Amino acid sequence: MPIAKLNKINLFYDIMGTENSETVVLISGLGSQMTSWSSSFCQELVDKGFRVIRFDNRDSGLSTFIASGSNSVEELIGLLQQGKYPKNSYKLVDMANDAISLLDELKIEKVHVLGRSLGGVVAQIIASDFPERIKSLTIIMSTSLNPTLPQTKAEVMELMLRPMPCFREKLNLYLDHKLEFVKAIAGSRFPIKLEEEKENILKDLERAPLANILGQICAMTLTPYDLNRLQKIKTPTLVVHGSEDSIFPLACGKDIANSISNACFMEIEGMGHSLPNELNTMVIDAFMKNNVTHCPPSI
Secondary structure, X not given: OOEEEEOOEEEEEEEEOOOOOEEEEEEOOOOOOHHHOOHHHHHHHHHXXXXXXXXXXXXXXXXXXXXXXXXXXXXXXXXXXXXXXXXXXXXXXXXXXXXXXXXXXXXXXXXXXXXXXXXXXXXXXXXHHOHHHEEEEEEXXXXXXXXXXXXXXXXXXXXXXXXXXXXXXXXXHHHHHHHHHHHHHOOOOOXXXXXXXXXXXXXXXXHOOOOOHHHHHHHHHOOOOOHHHHHOOOXXXXXXXXXXXXXXXXXXHHHHHHHOOOOEEEEEOOOOXXXXXXXXXXXXXXXHHHHHHOOOOOO
């Protein structure tokens, strides 16, 4: 299995495309496996002439899981409110360093970085702290962490954080819970395909049934908003955001674009907090345009 052993963290990854091509690194969101970047999205990038690397973040998929110092979201919030850090806690900068260490291990100097949701924040940190490693930056359905921005809809947050049934004992109920959340975050223009989504959930369960979202939630909570970090980013930047994102509302994407010099902002009408395959070509074309012409505002 392709596992990189990095500073006490093992990252599972895969590579598509030829070695002499420009490399694209895909960073996944909260609790998501690398498979959140669909094979069709990756293959289209390869068909455009890129080499594609996707990997499981720490605490997800087949990468290292870190023993958490809290057992529930409520316990985690209680500790943070007391000014205490849970045992073995980390920040998003550590996840950014994981990605850079993976590139070091693979002996890759410069890459295009695409990050979605929490992975979009990690991508911002990489572009700010390691500018010499980045050719371009694409941030999809993410946030700057600015505390003044609109928050996740309460009903969606409740669905995201509620305890899940045991899939080994109550698979159908588990699937119902997962699908209810997926429906809640999908935009009106791109409704989910129920059977396809079920198949994806089951494949992820077979691949890696567990995820430690508490570690990644803590990492996000312990990472402060830093406008200066965003303003340091000079690489060509594209920000893609849906008009109906219920986790990070549209203002979150606009704030990222407004904070990064010469960033291009692309709003997709009717898109929620997901990247359906119908949008693959649109997003990849915008990514490529960003690399060639610094993505003029006309897109």
